Amino acid sequence: AQSVTQPDIHITVSEGASLELRCNYSYGATPYLFWYVQSPGQGLQLLLKYFSGDTLVQGIKGFEAEFKRSQSSFNLRKPSVHWSDAAEYFCAVAANTNAGKSTFGDGTTLTVKP
């Protein structure tokens, strides 16, 4: 069965500092990987996705993530955090089949200090 672990429940960074959110997955083959962001009272918005090809994926709002097969990781990064990035971030893995079931991690809450 597939699973996702986000080791950090809560992270606080200063505005302008760099950010890395960790995601580890378990899946028997090459998965589809996603990062979503959820602001309070809102649904989830896709930041970026990895299906195949280049292991460094660029997303919206200046985010990027790197797929490392050897480490079963898909960490999210941003070089300079803005106050508006404060939100909850979810990593998800989906089976690489046509009707692939998605499994989400429990999220990391990001707080941005002024």
Add this chain to the structure above:
Amino acid sequence: EAGVAQSPRYKIIEKRQSVAFWCNPISGHATLYWYQQILGQGPKLLIQFQNNGVVDDSQLPKDRFSAERLKGVDSTLKIQPAKLEDSAVYLCASSPRLAGGIYNEQFFGPGTRLTVL
């Protein structure tokens, strides 16, 4: 393009009452998902439809939860009777099918926050 619509946005009920949530996916999206998101956790898939057929309902508590997507468009999720532990946000998402049937991202609605007292 209009997003995924859900209603109501908030619902408060007593335990043992019934409740229904409605979802209208993005036009043309073949796949529709219902998730349950308990506070402090990630979304958990309850049921996945492909057009009006069920693809996966392995985590749906079928003794009290039911869902339908009769015409392959909008969908209803029902809980009857509700329990305290059903308090959560219920998210609906939809996904298009690309040419060649490649799996794609999900587009989420704003969710329905259910409180069971």
